[in-house]
Amino acid sequence: xxxxxxxxxxxxxxxxxxxxxxxxxxxxxxxxxxxxxxxxxxxxxxxxxxxxxxxxxxxxxxxxxxxxxxxxxxxxxxxxxxxxxxxxxxxxxxxxxxxxxxxxxxxxxxxxxxxxxxxxxxxxxxxxxxxxxxxxxxxxxxxxxxxxxxxxxxxxxxxxxxxxxxxxxxxxxxxxxxxxxxxxxxxxxxxxxxxxxxxxxxxxxxxxxxxxxxxxxxxxxxxx
Amino acid sequence: xxxxxxxxxxxxxxxxxxxxxxxxxxxxxxxxxxxxxxxxxxxxxxxxxxxxxxxxxxxxxxxxxxxxxxxxxxxxxxxxxxxxxxxxxxxxxxxxxxxxxxxxxxxxxxxxxxxxxxxxxxxxxxxxxxxxxxxxxxxxxxxxxxxxxxxxxxxxxxxxxxxxxxxxxxxxxxxxxxxxxxxxxxxxxxxxxxxxxxxxxxxxxxxxxxxxxxxxxxxx
Numbered sequence: 001x002x003x004x005x006x007x008x009x010x011x012x013x014x015x016x017x018x019x020x021x022x023x024x025x026x027x028x029x030x031x032x033x034x035x036x037x038x039x040x041x042x043x044x045x046x047x048x049x050x051x052x053x054x055x056x057x058x059x060x061x062x063x064x065x066x067x068x069x070x071x072x073x074x075x076x077x078x079x080x081x082x083x084x085x086x087x088x089x090x091x092x093x094x095x096x097x098x099x100x101x102x103x104x105x106x107x108x109x110x111x112x113x114x115x116x117x118x119x120x121x122x123x124x125x126x127x128x129x130x131x132x133x134x135x136x137x138x139x140x141x142x143x144x145x146x147x148x149x150x151x152x153x154x155x156x157x158x159x160x161x162x163x164x165x166x167x168x169x170x171x172x173x174x175x176x177x178x179x180x181x182x183x184x185x186x187x188x189x190x191x192x193x194x195x196x197x198x199x200x201x202x203x204x205x206x207x208x209x210x211x212x213x214x215x216x217x218x219x220x221x222x223x224x
Numbered sequence: 225x226x227x228x229x230x231x232x233x234x235x236x237x238x239x240x241x242x243x244x245x246x247x248x249x250x251x252x253x254x255x256x257x258x259x260x261x262x263x264x265x266x267x268x269x270x271x272x273x274x275x276x277x278x279x280x281x282x283x284x285x286x287x288x289x290x291x292x293x294x295x296x297x298x299x300x301x302x303x304x305x306x307x308x309x310x311x312x313x314x315x316x317x318x319x320x321x322x323x324x325x326x327x328x329x330x331x332x333x334x335x336x337x338x339x340x341x342x343x344x345x346x347x348x349x350x351x352x353x354x355x356x357x358x359x360x361x362x363x364x365x366x367x368x369x370x371x372x373x374x375x376x377x378x379x380x381x382x383x384x385x386x387x388x389x390x391x392x393x394x395x396x397x398x399x400x401x402x403x404x405x406x407x408x409x410x411x412x413x414x415x416x417x418x419x420x421x422x423x424x425x426x427x428x429x430x431x432x433x434x435x436x437x438x439x440x441x442x443x444x
Contacts, residue, residue: 146369153365158356166350170343171369174376181380206376213372220288221361 001096004089008097012071013104022070023105030063030109031116038120052123053183056113057139057176063109064102064143065165068151071102076155085222095148095218102144110136128186131196135186138203139179142210143172149214153221178202225425233418239411243404250404259323262316264404268412269312270338275416276306277341280348281371284364293431296360299367301423303348305416310342333382340377344370 016023037055041048075081084094114132118125125132150167154160169176182199185192247264280302287295317335318328329335344366351363 149365150362153362154355156358157351157362159354163351163355167347167366170340170347171366171373173340174373174380177377177380202376202380209372209376210369213368217288217365217368221365 001090001093004093005096005100008084008089008094009100009104012097012101015074016101016105021074022067023108025070026063026067026105026109027112029066030059030113033059033062034113034116034120042120047121047123050184050187052117052121052125053180053187055121056110056117056183057179059113059117060106060110060140060179061143061169061172061176064106064140064147065168067102067105067109068144068147068168069161069164071098071105071148072151072155073160081155091219091222092215095152095215098152099144099148102148103140106140106144107137110140123187124189125187128191128196131186131200132183135179135182135196135200135203138200138207139175139182142175142203142207145207145211145214146171146175149218152218174206175203178206229418229421232414236411236414236418239407239414243408243411246404246407249400251400259320262320264408266313266316266320267405268409269309269316271409272412272416273306273309273313273338273341276302276309276420277345277371277374279420280306280345280367284367287364288361288368293360296364297424297427297431298420299364300352300427301420303345303352303363303367304423305420306345307342307349308419309412309416310338310345313338314342331381333378336381337374337377341370341374344373 034055037051037058038047041051041055072081075084085091087094114125114136117123147164147168150171151164154163154167157163178199182196182203185195185199243264247261250261250264252258252260280299283295283299283302286292287299317338321330322328348363348366348370351359351366355362
């Protein structure tokens with residue numbers, strides 16, 4: 001199953017490397033999003049206190065929504081989604097492959113967003129690189145786990161573009177809260193280990209519960 | 225409609241008509257005075273809001289497992305109840321909080337998770353309305369995630385701080401305040417059951433009508 005998931009991941013990444021469609025649009029959108037915040041919030045060269053963590057996660061959530069929508073829209077337009085589901089592969093493997101390709105894409109976006117926000121908002125983003133990576137990875141996984149399932153479910157629904165954020169954001173509220181609070185704790189002058197660990201543990205628990213639920217639901221909703 | 229429905233509807237109407245008098249006769253709470261009486265409607269509606277969420281989640285899971293449209297109809301009806309009782313809860317809550325806490329809205333664990341649960345119920349209805357064919361299963365998936373989510377929101381916000389009155393207050397209330405409260409809980413529960421029943425029946429009749437149309441088409 002892992003091998004099948006890896007094959008789907010490699011297929012998605014190959015398509016992405018050749019066309020660059022989702023990667024470029026997502027990156028550009030995320031950067032634009034951060035710039036809008038910079039224009040709105042930075043006054044006379046002074047960024048708002050404690051704003052960087054929130055802005056990072058808003059940019060991730062917005063860009064993630066865009067990437068998720070496109071990842072499945074492309075399969076639908078090329079009529080390849082049916083082929084993917086007809087392939088002799090268990091459904092959970094298809095889900096995992098799609099999930100990992102979204103996580104890789106968002107990881108790339110974050111790699112650009114973190115230094116950009118550190119620069120524009122004078123935040124100490126790289127003070128604890130290990131914890132920052134851990135929180136970003138756990139948060140992105142949780143966000144993408146729910147998002148991949150919803151985007152896949154909505155492929156055949158009417159008005160799927162508007163429905164994805166409507167369904168996705170209320171459900172991922174805990175990820176946003178834990179991500180923002182955890183990152184904000186990292187940016188404090190004094191490192192608050194207990195606080196960071198709490199939010200990280202919450203994110204891991206969220207990932208575990210929602211990955212399990214998604215693997216089960218994906219099978220049930222993608223049967224017809 | 226079953227026979228008990230009309231009788232229960234009459235009882236429910238009478239109970240709600242009498243409820244202002246029952247509440248007016250309750251003792252004054254010493255620090256908040258008249259505003260505290262909002263509580264007699266706030267808490268029962270919040271409970272029914274929670275119950276509708278649970279009913280919707282359980283029915284959705286059963287629908288996902290069995291594929292039986294009866295469970296789907298129950299889940300849909302319960303989601304609508306969640307929106308209605310959620311409105312009552314979220315309107316009466318801030319009115320009470322303005323006096324009790326000095327501010328309309330506080331981001332504590334219960335207000336936040338209620339708000340998000342209410343938004344999930346709205347998302348459910350939006351999906352049913354605009355999702356097109358096949359949205360029943362998608363909505364069931366959403367309801368399942370929404371129920372699983374409540375605990376996470378609760379824990380995450382609770383980590384900051386919580387100023388909501390603890391549930392342990394209720395059993396300790398003196399009779400003059402406890403009786404109106406339980407009276408209102410009973411009224412709201414009855415209202416919930418009646419509305420849910422009515423809504424499920426409407427969907428059942430719609431399904432019957434659809435199948436009749438289909439069989440008519442087949443005959444021609």
